[in-house]
Amino acid sequence: FRDALEIGNEGRYDMYDLALVKPIPLVERRLRFDVPERITADGRIRQKLDAAALLDLCRQLQAENIAAVAICFLHAFTNPAHEIEALEIVREMLPNTAISVSHQVAPGMREYPRTSTTVANAYVQPITEQYMARVQQGLNASGVNAPLNIMLSSGGTTTVEAASAFPIRLVESGPSGGALAGVYWGARVGQPDILAFDMGGTTAKAVLTKHGQLTITNQSEVAHVHRFKRGSGLPLMVPMIELIEIGAGGGSIARLNNLGLPAVGPESAGSTPGPAAYGRGGGQPTVTDADLLIGYLNPDYFADGTIRLDTEAARAAYEPLAASLNLSVARLAWGVHQLVNENMAAAARVHAAERGLEIRRYSMVATGGAGPVHACGVAEKLGVQQVIIPPLAGVGSAFGFMTAPISFDFTRSYVARLDSLNLAELNTILDDLEREGRAIVEAAGVPALDIAVQLSIDMRYVGQGYEVRVPFAKQTLTAAHIAQMQAAFEQEYKQFYGQLANGVPIEAVNWRVVIAGPTPDIGKLSLESEATATNTAYTARPVIFKAETEPQPTPVYRRTALSAGWQSNGPLIIEEAASTTIVLPGWSARVDDSGCLVLTQ
Structure with missing residues (x-):
């Protein structure tokens, strides 16, 4: 209408x-x-x-x-x-x-x-x-004669033709790469349950994986009136990795809210003009400015030294806000850093609780330019005991793209109670979806024998207005499979809600078919540091870890100077071209055989 x-x-x-x-x-x-x-x-x-x-x-x-x-x-x-x-x-x-x-x-x-x-x-x-x-x-x-593949929001890649026909499937495809990177590095270090945490210049994203599997949703929103209020945006019904977005990035602006209390974001200085420390005309106090003022960032080695941060400009941006609160600039900057960490931790905590997951059992994989800076602080607030900083963490989403299989998703609504499914009609629908998907994936160069087909079903109790996604083996469905569908639904439903509605009929709503090629083999990454590793700090600088204490001299390492097997106790800082890792007091750091920094509380 x-x-x-x-x-x-x-x-x-x-x-x-x-x-x-x-x-x-x-x-x-x-x-x-x-x-x-x-x-x-x-x-x-x-x-x-x-x-x-x-x-x-x-x-x-x-x-x-x-x-x-x-x-x-x-x-x-x-x-x-x-x-x-x-x-x-x-x-x-x-x-x-x-x-x-x-x-x-x-x-x-x-x-x-x-x-x-x-x-x-x-x-x-x-x-x-x-x-x-x-x-x-x-x-x-x-x-360049190599085929061009485009990342999808569901965690796969597809052809230019398919992406051009369905561009709405590219929404949030960048953060999907960060989620895939989390899955990849979690598997490398033997951790199947991962909180993938990606923090960049504007926002932070968090994704939870269970047993090494990402959750796919068909319900999302864009163009929010209120950025983080569900229902305030335009709804999209496309397959997408389930993630939460938090208005906290390096460019997020510190301010006073309507109650006169400090707040951070969701307004952002972006990359242009960017934080005040960039020296590009920005005058608002941002998270990056705060991280610089408390000593977490090296003004001479930001973005591999291509951007020199202006500490005095950052200080000048914070002085009016600090004066209005009767605080020193350093104490306010520390408070902004803590406030951002708490905002991100609170969002991740609620996200996990809504899905019946105990987040303290998870390991965090931190990516993005600002992710490793804030990872330990967020993990402490969540009770997460282990943080993994992979190689190339600053460009983790781009790395994740390389691990994405060629794939395409199709969802079709076919609403019926399990006890009255028209199996012949349903099998025809599912076979048609598979045939259409195979054509797209084969056009991208995947041999027919290498294609895998997965099925999931959105199910609910009759009368409910929400569904639970249930994985199910793709096969020709028979009457014998009805009981298996019911058992699979009840298992997932109990995981989410803790109890079943016994005696209430179950109905299927949406049927989702995923057609995918094999996961790319990217080989074993070699450690850039092996040839030049000294395993020693190259300098030290004063860093504020607690508001009530003086800045603490903290050793600073270059990541390229650390070899597999190196370990040390915090506090310490590890710098690399695209990110900086902060190891807080009470944490230890080591380099494992895969080149990951493994931080343990």
Whole structure:
């Protein structure tokens, strides 16, 4: 319906905000149109598509000189016949226009998120297609003949063609690389349960893995009105690694909130102008400025020495805020560092509790330029005993890309109680999804025999409005598998909620098929430090670890000077080109055989 994007799901993300602001739809109302047609919830055609009305609409759109069209009909996920017919008409009338149709972009139940996702895909499709074409042309001009694969938000990679057709699947694909890096390095050090913590210049991301497996969700949001309030953004219904975003990065700005208390973020100085210490015109006090003022960062060795940090500019940025609080600049900077750590720890703690996970059992893998700076502090607040700083931690997401298999996900809504599944119809749907996915993965160069197929099912008790994702072996389903589905659901449900609703029928809602090639073999990484290792500190500098104590002289090492087997007790600092690792008092550090820094409390 024309106003579905404004109506949304009628939920309120803040029950007590009398001036609630909702996210603005990506397409204004004058460019949203109804077309007469109707398909029922069970896929029957009640009213045929009015092709004449659609042709008139296309002529109107021609006059608007639009770049993209989104087509989303009610219940198209059960029967896409009308969307297919509309696609053919629009493609003929608007041949140079990008077209997104909901049964391809987001073939799942729930009209509002399906429409929102399709519109978002159309919104970014033209610019994505142009960008991908320029990248490919640039590679060709440089003589690079290797295939270009694009990272997906679900943790796999795909072809340029698939990424251009479904650009909405690239949302949060960068942090997905950090999650994959966490899984990879967790496996290298023998830790299957990992908290992957990635902190950069604007935000921090946290991802929990269980038994070495990432959780995939089909529910996410973008363009939040209130950055970290669920329900305040535009919903997306695409497969994505489940992560939490915290408004805490190196560029996050310290300020006083409405109560006159110190707060950090979510506003950020970004990279331009950036923190005050960058010397690029920024004057706001940021987290990076605070880390510099307490001695955690080396002003002469930031970003491998390519950026010289201005300590006095950082101090000047903090002086007005410190004066208003009657604090010294050093004490305020220490407090900002602690506040950021607490914000990140609190978000990760809640995220784990909502999923029934005991986060203190986890090991942290810290990546990103600022991740190793804050890792020990966040871990202490969470009760996490071990932190892993992998090689190339500052570019951990890029490293994670190299471990991503070529893959593609398809989700289809097929709502039915387990005791009344039409197995013949369901097997046909799943086989069609597998066939479509295999075509995409094989087009990316994966041999048919190397392709693996995985199935998961979103299930719930009848009457519930939320589902639990249940892994299940992809096979031709028979009546014998019904009891196995029920047992698998009950196991997952009890893990989340602690008890079962015995006697209540179970229904399946969404069926997800993942078609993937093998995980790339990146070989064994060699330690850059082996040839030149001295295992000694090259200098020391004063560092503030506690507000009530004087700065403590702290040894500083270059990571390239440390070889496998080296170990020492904190406090100490380890510098490398793209990040700095802070080992707090009460922690120890060692270099393992894989080149990881393993920090233990």
